[in-house]
Amino acid sequence: MTKLLEVTNITAGYGDGPAIIDGAQLTIEPGKVHCIIGPNGAGKSTLLKAICGMLSIRKGDVVFKGERLNGLRPDQILRKGICFVPQERALFAKMTVRENLRMGGFILDDKRELERRIDGILERFPILRERADQHAGTMSGGQQQTLAMARTLIIKPDIVMLDEPSLGLAPKVVQEMFDIMKMMSAEGVTVLLVEQNALMGLKNADWGVVLDLGRTLFEGPAATVLADPRIQELYLGGKKAA
Amino acid sequence: MAEILQILILGLALGGVIALMGSGLSLVFGVMRIVNLAHPALIIGGAYITYLAFKTFDIDPIAMLPVAAVAMAAVGVVLYRLLFQREAKSAKYSEMTVLLTFALAMMVEGLLGGLFTNTQRVTSPDYATAAFFIGDVFIPKGQLYAGLVSLAIIAALSLFLKYSRLGYAIRATTQNREAAELLGVNVQFISVLAFAIGIGLAGAAGSLVSFVFSFFPAKHWEWIAMLMSVVVLGGMGSILGTVVGALILSVVAAFVGTWIGATWSTLTFFLALFIILLVRPQGLFGEKPEMA
Ligand SMILES: Nc1ncnc2c1ncn2[C@@H]1O[C@H](COP(=O)(O)OP(=O)(O)OP(=O)(O)O)[C@@H](O)[C@H]1O
Ligand SMILES: [Mg+2]
Numbered sequence: 001m002t003k004l005l006e007v008t009n010i011t012a013g014y015g016d017g018p019a020i021i022d023g024a025q026l027t028i029e030p031g032k033v034h035c036i037i038g039p040n041g042a043g044k045s046t047l048l049k050a051i052c053g054m055l056s057i058r059k060g061d062v063v064f065k066g067e068r069l070n071g072l073r074p075d076q077i078l079r080k081g082i083c084f085v086p087q088e089r090a091l092f093a094k095m096t097v098r099e100n101l102r103m104g105g106f107i108l109d110d111k112r113e114l115e116r117r118i119d120g121i122l123e124r125f126p127i128l129r130e131r132a133d134q135h136a137g138t139m140s141g142g143q144q145q146t147l148a149m150a151r152t153l154i155i156k157p158d159i160v161m162l163d164e165p166s167l168g169l170a171p172k173v174v175q176e177m178f179d180i181m182k183m184m185s186a187e188g189v190t191v192l193l194v195e196q197n198a199l200m201g202l203k204n205a206d207w208g209v210v211l212d213l214g215r216t217l218f219e220g221p222a223a224t225v226l227a228d229p230r231i232q233e234l235y236l237g238g239k240k241a242a
Numbered sequence: 243m244a245e246i247l248q249i250l251i252l253g254l255a256l257g258g259v260i261a262l263m264g265s266g267l268s269l270v271f272g273v274m275r276i277v278n279l280a281h282p283a284l285i286i287g288g289a290y291i292t293y294l295a296f297k298t299f300d301i302d303p304i305a306m307l308p309v310a311a312v313a314m315a316a317v318g319v320v321l322y323r324l325l326f327q328r329e330a331k332s333a334k335y336s337e338m339t340v341l342l343t344f345a346l347a348m349m350v351e352g353l354l355g356g357l358f359t360n361t362q363r364v365t366s367p368d369y370a371t372a373a374f375f376i377g378d379v380f381i382p383k384g385q386l387y388a389g390l391v392s393l394a395i396i397a398a399l400s401l402f403l404k405y406s407r408l409g410y411a412i413r414a415t416t417q418n419r420e421a422a423e424l425l426g427v428n429v430q431f432i433s434v435l436a437f438a439i440g441i442g443l444a445g446a447a448g449s450l451v452s453f454v455f456s457f458f459p460a461k462h463w464e465w466i467a468m469l470m471s472v473v474v475l476g477g478m479g480s481i482l483g484t485v486v487g488a489l490i491l492s493v494v495a496a497f498v499g500t501w502i503g504a505t506w507s508t509l510t511f512f513l514a515l516f517i518i519l520l521v522r523p524q525g526l527f528g529e530k531p532e533m534a
Binding site: 052054073074075078079083084085086089090091092093094095099102103104106107 | 407410411413414417418420421422423424425426427428429430
């Protein structure tokens with residue numbers, strides 16, 4: 001199988017602090033949806049931050065399209081084609097929706113092309129078009145998350161990493177976020193999702209990764225992970241219902 | 243009525259200059275969360291550059307403004323690399339920079355004292371002592387020019403921040419450094435750039451200040467309180483806020499100075515600082531804690 005991104009045995013942490021991630025690994029295949037699950041504090045967010053260059057990698061390798069990414073800054077990694085939507089504070093609250101989208105295309109040099117793509121996004125997301133000139137901070141949680149996800153599409157990235165896009169949203173809105181994610185995937189964007197709700201996440205994914213205490217416990221097809229008795233017991237709320 | 247108009251015009255002209263003096267302070271705080279207590283000392287640095295050119299080569303202070311701005315911007319780059327770059331990763335960054343810039347202010351003062359002595363200086367181009375009259379209202383040319391040039395520079399800065407690509411990057415970094423970085427902004431570069439622009443603005447303000455106020459190396463202690471209250475009233479980090487804050491406080495100080503007494507005029511700024519911090523610490527246009 002072809003691999004787009006390979007994370008092998010990495011160690012990472014904050015500043016001079018202890019290693020939060022120690023022995024994490026991941027295999028990302030092009031075009032698929034990958035879901036990382038694990039309990040609170042497992043290091044899921046930390047792993048994504050390490051991949052995107054916000055934290056320095058102390059050991060191990062992150063290899064993207066055959067190229068080592070270790071030591072690159074976030075802006076450099078973005079230019080390679082990996083886009084990260086953090087768990088919180090992804091937007092510029094005091095910028096309008098349109099300005100947020102413009103920032104989303106910051107790395108594009110062709111201004112005309114950027115405006116064209118922004119119009120394209122607004123076309124596809126009526127919620128955003130209606131609020132194009134509204135400050136992002138004044139929108140609802142779901143609208144903000146929609147903007148954060150839609151914004152990644154401006155630069156047509158290879159991989160989008162989403163950290164708990166469903167956090168704090170009502171169930172109906174959560175489904176909308178998964179729909180957007182599916183749409184991204186259908187367009188050929190490879191998705192790496194972190195999801196607190198393991199069942200929901202795995203059901204919407206092709207590949208599952210179980211992370212605990214900064215280590216990868218288990219990695220495999222989402223259906224296999226879902227069915228694994230250990231996973232059932234640890235993360236899916238006890239015994240299998242069937 | 244004429245008296246009120248008179249005071250208002252003087253207050254506004256001076257307010258324009260004070261806005262320029264404060265704008266660099268506000269910008270640097272916004273982007274880097276550095277409370278640069280050395281900002282007014284660096285303004286005085288710009289004033290001395292202008293003074294030297296005026297005394298030695300008879301160069302007009304306003305003509306000297308771009309030179310002082312660029313020279314001080316270069317000083318800004320050096321200071322950033324030397325003092326702030328390494329600290330940026332520390333958790334106590336903001337606290338550290340207060341001590342650091344306090345020490346820097348004293349160093350700049352000492353250096354300027356060594357170079358130029360502590361004598362009061364002022365540049366004296368023709369317009370510094372001339373005035374227009376509109377009816378009974380007199381408008382000193384020096385203050386008017388300084389105020390207008392200041393507001394023109396701030397307008398240019400605002401347009402740059404609002405519409406240019408680097409301006410977007412600076413605003414984005416001010417609002418949410420992490421998100422900016424994740425969208426491809428090299429925040430290290432933007433920090434150096436914003437610091438250079440901020441100190442460049444101090445240099446530019448120095449040129450104007452050189453013929454509006456008399457100055458000497460220790461004068462900056464008077465100004466830091468004034469600039470702090472202006473920037474805090476406007477909301478730390480907001481350029482528009484700084485302009486509004488400067489105009490309001492300067493006009494109030496002008497009325498207080500005329501009607502109550504000149505010594506009370508400076509007190510206006512201290513008093514305002516206390517009141518704002520108690521009543522509305524984020525100022526008029528300041529950032530409230532940001533959303534998720
Ligand atoms: N900025 C930080 N500085 C220091 N330690 C941190 C920081 N952020 C997180 N940690 C620590 O790293 C560990 C893992 O946190 P992380 O946010 O990666 O977990 P998570 O799996 O994303 O959890 P959650 O499901 O709550 O989002 C925790 O013990 C946390 O205390
Ligand atoms: Mg997390």
